[in-house]
Amino acid sequence: MxxxxxxxxxxxxxxxxxxxxxxxxxxxxxxxxxxxxxxxxxxxxxxxxxxxxxxxxxxxxxxxxxxxxxxxxxxxxxxxxxxxxxxxxxxxxxxxxxxxxxxxxxxxxxxxxxxxxxxxxxxxxxxxxxxxxxxATNIKTTKYALKINKDAGQLKKLNIVMLSDLHLGDIVDKQRLSKMVIKINELNADIVILAGDIVDDYIEPFIDQDMGIEFQKIHSKYGVFAVFGNHEYYGGSIDKIAYEYENSAGFNLLRDKTVKIEDSFYIVGREDLSYERYSKTKRKKMDELLKDTDKLLPIIVIDHQPVNFSEGETAGVDLQFSGHTHNGQLLPANIVTKRLFENDFGLLTKGNYNVVVSSGVGTWGPPIRIGTSSEIVQVELEFK
Incomplete structure (x- = not known):
């Protein structure tokens, strides 16, 4: 078919x-x-x-x-x-x-x-x-102020900076990445999140241009946490990409993994849906990823594709970051993305469950954006 x-x-x-x-x-x-x-x-x-x-x-x-x-x-x-x-x-x-x-x-x-x-x-x-x-090269900062009605230990606020869909390669090159890093550092992040499609299929331009050094210049209190998107899998060198992300760039790469930070909140990184197609293995369900977590603490999930929101809502997730859609990238393609996804861009709130979907900071295919913006997302999170 x-x-x-x-x-x-x-x-x-x-x-x-x-x-x-x-x-x-x-x-x-x-x-x-x-x-x-x-x-x-x-x-x-x-x-x-x-x-x-x-x-x-x-x-x-x-x-x-x-x-x-x-x-x-x-x-x-x-x-x-x-x-x-x-x-x-x-x-x-x-x-x-x-x-x-x-x-x-x-x-x-x-x-x-x-x-x-x-x-x-x-x-x-x-x-x-x-x-x-x-x-496409004029990066904007999109800000959200959210409140989670949970205790986070001694932590009262969290300044999160999130990027998705960088598509680093020959077109979105090291020079563009340097501008992104400067903008990230201007926002004084407590934690930086990379929500997938960091490279555009192939890791070779990342290595050849020594882009890992640029990522090491990012300043944040708790570090940089990243997940894979679908494009990491398209290149066919997933283990090599994982090695470069962790060793050259210094990411905390989360592949169906949950991390507790400062006894205050959880970061959960999910494998992309493409993992199931390429590995012939199902990614872990949200309940399985959260089975050993303290649900009284805030839970933040990174999942590249904004799908199956009911799973996160039912499992007690407080905040999810996604990308993938590019908000259509070229008008009127956003008409299609709006029909394909429950939330293709921006903030969606369903009770205590919040989903932020970024239009991405890079581009795929055409190095062009019309009717959409290249953005870095900043979420100022307040706890109970």
Missing amino acids: IYFQIFFSFLIFIAANIYVGKKGWLLINTVIPKISIYLYWAMFIFIALSFITARISKDKVPHFFEKFLNILGGYWLSAFLYFIILLGVIDIVKLILGIKRFSFIGAKVLQKIYLVSNVGAIIIVAVLLIYGTYN
């Missing part, structure tokens, strides 16, 4: 690219009549398939060329999304204006309107890509 879905999705992707490609050819052929149709389609196919080619050719082509394909493909995916929307709207309007009641417009005038509209679509997409690139 899954292979049929992949095949069907690929056919839709090809068909949609052909639609955009034909529109592009009609416009270019009008402006530059002598251009070769073969040259045009060769360039278009190269660009349209560049992201897929980059994934398939991993370690088979020079690294600089792979990076080029990833960046080119990422930008094309964004442009492609907005071309489909804009060109679709233009065609609908053209169809409406082409019916008899609008015949007074005239075919030549209609053709000019159509030409100007298509040029306008290109300008709009170009502006969106420029804005989206800037927006």
Whole structure:
């Protein structure tokens, strides 16, 4: 079934690219009549398939060329999304204006309107890509003030800083990470939480750029606690990633593990759901992770994907941190994420159970954000 879905999705992707490609050819052929149709389609196919080619050719082509394909493909995916929307709207309007009641417009005038509209679509997409690139690198801090009606020993307040979906690699590189670390330290965190997808599939850029040293510059009272996301599993080197996280970066890596801190509160880190697919083993249930905990103390859970909230609510979890959704990353994709997840972004409170879902601080695929923000989350937690 899954292979049929992949095949069907690929056919839709090809068909949609052909639609955009034909529109592009009609416009270019009008402006530059002598251009070769073969040259045009060769360039278009190269660009349209560049992201897929980059994934398939991993370690088979020079690294600089792979990076080029990833960046080119990422930008094309964004442009492609907005071309489909804009060109679709233009065609609908053209169809409406082409019916008899609008015949007074005239075919030549209609053709000019159509030409100007298509040029306008290109300008709009170009502006969106420029804005989206800037927006993706402009990190914001999202603050929440929450109260947990539990005793935490001598601890009355806890300043938590959380990041998710960094997707560190060739695109979100060490320079971007350095800016993140500076912003983290400005917030004077008691504890720093990394809620998965720290690297983008592969650990090699993390090692090559010595990113672990940057993480060691983070200042926090109780340290940095991290879990895996789905992308850690995609690269196929999970043990190597775990080693780098714990030894190079100094993370407290929690893989279905519960830690009691200062006899005041618990941090629970869950394996990502992808663990079940790749290891053929079920991750531990929430009740199992909490069986030896003192439920009178605050319980904070880190779970990359914001799913199965009823499990945490029933088990007595007070606060959960998740990411994964990127809040759609590119408008209007957030319409899809809102339908897929009970809470795809922000704070959800259900009785004593609170869930904070971050839109992420990095990007996947297109190094672009439109209609969403790259964020670091700060939660000022107050206890009874």
